[in-house]
Amino acid sequence: MWVLALAVALLAGVCAAGQAKTLYWNLASEPPSLDPSLATDTTSHQILKAMFIGLCQFDDATMEVLPDFATSWEFDAATVTWTFHLRNDVYWTDKSWTLEGVPVTAGDVEYGIKRLLAPETASEYAYVLYLIKGAEAYNTGVGSADDVGVKALDNYTVAITLNFPAGYFPTMAALWLCAPLPRVAIEMYGDKWTEAANIVTNGPYILGEWVHEDHLVLVKNIDYYDVDNVKIDEVYCTMVNEASTAMAMYEAGVLDVNDTPPLEDMDRIKSDPVLSLELAQAPRLCTYRYGLNAAKPPLDNILVRKALASSVDRQSLIDYVLKGNQRPAQTWTPPGIFGYVDGVSLGIGYPYDPEAAKQYLADAGYPGGVGFPEVTLMVNTSQAHAKIAQFIGQGWEDTLGIQINITNQEWGVYLNTCATDAPQVFRMGWCADYPDGNNWMNDVFHSGSGNNYEKYNSPAFDALVEQAAVETDPAVRLDLYKQAEILICDTDVAFIPIYFYTFNQLTKPYVVRTFSAIGGESWKNWDILDH
Amino acid sequence: MFQFILRRMLWTIPVIFVVSALTFILMHSVPGSPFTRERALPAAIQKNLEAKYHLNDPLWKQYGDYMWGFVRLDFGPSIAYRSRTVNEILAQQWPVTMTLGAVAFVFAACIGIPLGILSAVKQNTLIDHSSMVVAMLGVSIPSIALGPFLIWIFALKLKWLPVATWGTPAHIILPALTLSTFYLSRFARITRASMLQVTREEYIVTARAKGVRESVVNLKHAFRNALIPVTTIAGPAFADILTGSLVVEQIFGIPGIGKYYVTSIGNRDYPVIMATTLIFALLIIFMNLLVDISYALLDPRIRYT
Numbered sequence: 001m002w003v004l005a006l007a008v009a010l011l012a013g014v015c016a017a018g019q020a021k022t023l024y025w026n027l028a029s030e031p032p033s034l035d036p037s038l039a040t041d042t043t044s045h046q047i048l049k050a051m052f053i054g055l056c057q058f059d060d061a062t063m064e065v066l067p068d069f070a071t072s073w074e075f076d077a078a079t080v081t082w083t084f085h086l087r088n089d090v091y092w093t094d095k096s097w098t099l100e101g102v103p104v105t106a107g108d109v110e111y112g113i114k115r116l117l118a119p120e121t122a123s124e125y126a127y128v129l130y131l132i133k134g135a136e137a138y139n140t141g142v143g144s145a146d147d148v149g150v151k152a153l154d155n156y157t158v159a160i161t162l163n164f165p166a167g168y169f170p171t172m173a174a175l176w177l178c179a180p181l182p183r184v185a186i187e188m189y190g191d192k193w194t195e196a197a198n199i200v201t202n203g204p205y206i207l208g209e210w211v212h213e214d215h216l217v218l219v220k221n222i223d224y225y226d227v228d229n230v231k232i233d234e235v236y237c238t239m240v241n242e243a244s245t246a247m248a249m250y251e252a253g254v255l256d257v258n259d260t261p262p263l264e265d266m267d268r269i270k271s272d273p274v275l276s277l278e279l280a281q282a283p284r285l286c287t288y289r290y291g292l293n294a295a296k297p298p299l300d301n302i303l304v305r306k307a308l309a310s311s312v313d314r315q316s317l318i319d320y321v322l323k324g325n326q327r328p329a330q331t332w333t334p335p336g337i338f339g340y341v342d343g344v345s346l347g348i349g350y351p352y353d354p355e356a357a358k359q360y361l362a363d364a365g366y367p368g369g370v371g372f373p374e375v376t377l378m379v380n381t382s383q384a385h386a387k388i389a390q391f392i393g394q395g396w397e398d399t400l401g402i403q404i405n406i407t408n409q410e411w412g413v414y415l416n417t418c419a420t421d422a423p424q425v426f427r428m429g430w431c432a433d434y435p436d437g438n439n440w441m442n443d444v445f446h447s448g449s450g451n452n453y454e455k456y457n458s459p460a461f462d463a464l465v466e467q468a469a470v471e472t473d474p475a476v477r478l479d480l481y482k483q484a485e486i487l488i489c490d491t492d493v494a495f496i497p498i499y500f501y502t503f504n505q506l507t508k509p510y511v512v513r514t515f516s517a518i519g520g521e522s523w524k525n526w527d528i529l530d531h
Numbered sequence: 532m533f534q535f536i537l538r539r540m541l542w543t544i545p546v547i548f549v550v551s552a553l554t555f556i557l558m559h560s561v562p563g564s565p566f567t568r569e570r571a572l573p574a575a576i577q578k579n580l581e582a583k584y585h586l587n588d589p590l591w592k593q594y595g596d597y598m599w600g601f602v603r604l605d606f607g608p609s610i611a612y613r614s615r616t617v618n619e620i621l622a623q624q625w626p627v628t629m630t631l632g633a634v635a636f637v638f639a640a641c642i643g644i645p646l647g648i649l650s651a652v653k654q655n656t657l658i659d660h661s662s663m664v665v666a667m668l669g670v671s672i673p674s675i676a677l678g679p680f681l682i683w684i685f686a687l688k689l690k691w692l693p694v695a696t697w698g699t700p701a702h703i704i705l706p707a708l709t710l711s712t713f714y715l716s717r718f719a720r721i722t723r724a725s726m727l728q729v730t731r732e733e734y735i736v737t738a739r740a741k742g743v744r745e746s747v748v749n750l751k752h753a754f755r756n757a758l759i760p761v762t763t764i765a766g767p768a769f770a771d772i773l774t775g776s777l778v779v780e781q782i783f784g785i786p787g788i789g790k791y792y793v794t795s796i797g798n799r800d801y802p803v804i805m806a807t808t809l810i811f812a813l814l815i816i817f818m819n820l821l822v823d824i825s826y827a828l829l830d831p832r833i834r835y836t
Binding site for chain 1: 570580624695787797799
């Protein structure tokens with residue numbers, strides 16, 4: 001309570017002195033959950049990043065793993081254990097005195113990870129931590145929490161034991177999955193512990209107010225261990241779903257940043273003297289693909305898949321339909337992620353080559369598309385996906401002389417369809433959970449993965465990614481991932497990579513900001529100038 | 532009259548059961564569960580979740596449990612939003628939609644009906660023709676076009692009103708206006724047609740012959756009877772405005788209940804689907820009852836047995 005009073009006094013003092021720095025931000029929707037164990041969407045993660053510290057954190061630009069709660073960490077090959085040494089000056093903060101002023105300790109990290117893995121929590125991201133000893137057994141209900149390889153050795157040291165030496169584990173330590181959680185508050189309030197009156201946090205901002213579906217206010221946490229470097233005092237978040245309305249609010253000066261400029265406005269923004277200077281495009285760690293069901297004829301013929309892959313005019317798609325300076329993709333892992341290979345310049349995958357495409361189709365037995373059965377291209381219901389499908393489908397029809405049937409299904413139905421009986425061509429995407437090729441190659445396309453909608457089953461591929469997961473030499477890992485990309489994109493044509501996403505953001509000139517490639521802006525590093 | 536009302540209220544019970552049963556069957560026939568995700572959950576976790584929400588029980592038991600809770604006004608948890616119950620969602624957001632709907636209804640009635648009367652009284656003049664053109668536009672222009680257009684004019688160019696969101700009376704004006712135009716136009720047209728018909732009746736001629744002032748003839752004698760067809764559409768109009776608010780709430784970023792009608796289906800959030808559908812059904816039944824009662828008040832020739 002006194003923290004809030006002090007924060008209010010601080011704000012009042014700053015107001016009196018000059019200005020409280022308030023950032024006006026729009027969340028595209030009400031955050032479905034502010035529980036770090038349950039949140040899966042980018043809106044929730046944006047707020048969580050401001051409210052909770054992590055074991056480690058990412059550098060926004062380079063994605064290097066930096067200290068946060070942990071000051072240093074080392075690996076012991078003999079016990080396959082990572083040991084993290086923690087700060088002793090981090091405290092819980094909350095309005096209802098549940099844990100006010102109590103230090104955050106290693107026990108909270110152990111609790112946080114075990115709670116994530118608990119079967120009752122039913123977290124969608126628990127699978128990411130299956131590399132921790134005993135994690136999968138506990139999560140699927142066959143093991144106990146005590147056998148999970150996370151131990152608080154003392155108040156400020158935590159040891160995490162893995163199933164195999166994973167060189168990329170620190171990238172996972174920077175995820176919200178390993179963040180310390182307030183056990184007392186969670187046990188006291190249950191599902192309601194994330195409401196503004198109950199929540200207990202430890203990051204740069206506290207949850208000042210949360211009116212569901214309407215707005216959310218974050219206030220600077222004066223107990224934050226690095227509070228002297230946090231310049232913005234308050235973040236006021238509206239929740240306007242409609243992109244065109246958010247754009248109107250940005251233009252009216254009600255919002256300071258617009259991270260979802262509507263596609264229809266892109267031409268106008270780029271030619272407007274003021275807006276064009278406020279537009280910034282930054283890479284985003286996501287890839288868009290068209291999955292191919294190689295079990296369904298005629299796609300069971302690899303020449304047919306090569307023909308389809310070679311007749312996608314990615315650059316025109318980006319220039320005329322997407323308009324966001326995205327980058328064409330011929331491989332799967334996007335630039336910025338360890339394991340990325342530049343397929344375009346190295347000649348991996350299939351560039352746009354209509355003549356080669358026609359030749360592949362002819363070699364497959366369908367010269368000029370004669371006799372080729374109709375192919376179904378399915379997307380989930382959305383205007384954007386429909387436009388892309390129309391462009392690419394039309395390209396196939398024009399170049400190859402074949403018939404494409406474009407259909408769409410509602411998202412839940414679509415996922416069900418793709419999981420049980422995927423259409424011949426279907427649209428999928430993937431965004432990085434953590435910045436390592438393992439998340440892209442192994443987590444998605446291993447033959448046992450639930451995310452492998454293509455049902456790609458290659459023992460050679462599985463061997464490559466399994467070996468890369470346990471390999472410690474980065475140079476060897478990079479080469480293994482390169483071989484895997486060649487295998488899945490070039491040799492086997494399991495899917496057609498289309499493009500790597502970008503962020504398009506409009507920012508007012510008085511906001512001094514950073515761009516986070518992995519998603520979730522670091523408001524603690526931002527500033528607002530006088531305006 | 533009292534017996535009539537009682538009978539209508541008793542009829543509500545079977546109607547609600549039919550509506551709830553149909554909704555329940557339909558929503559469970561749609562493929563996909565609340566836990567279908569792009570990143571597939573392990574089978575064991577999915578089973579746990581389904582057990583937590585009793586989705587493993589036989590369908591008749593799930594239905595029975597839900598309806599038992601419903602009659603005790605316990606609408607269950609929200610599966611998609613774990614920290615909120617359906618009761619809380621309704622309590623926080625239903626009033627917003629009601630306010631928006633009520634203001635829109637008032638705009639529609641207070642502008643539309645007088646416009647209709649004026650057009651009927653001044654039939655075939657410029658006022659009549661231009662009013663009807665406005666009415667035509669109001670019925671034809673959808674809210675997804677009108678809303679952003681009004682924002683562009685009144686918020687961005689003239690800067691008279693806020694762009695979006697909710698909070699002050701000024702925030703209500705543009706969304707209520709957008710929401711009201713369809714029924715405003717319908718009220719205008721129906722009032723006009725009804726007035727024209729009534730003013731041809733013999734008792735109106737008698738009143739004029741008796742020397743009653745024209746304004747009294749129109750407003751006291753003609754209007755009351757012309758109001759009956761208008762009342763017929765007014766009831767469902769109110770219910771319609773409340774759920775048509777979905778689009779307007781989306782455009783103006785208003786924290787109402789409208790969007791739950793659609794998002795709950797996408798989320799397969801069964802308790803929310805049931806609660807929102809049943810409340811809408813109850814609202815329609817109630818509004819229709821009010822309309823029927825108002826007939827008796829408006830026209831003494833109408834009596835209920």
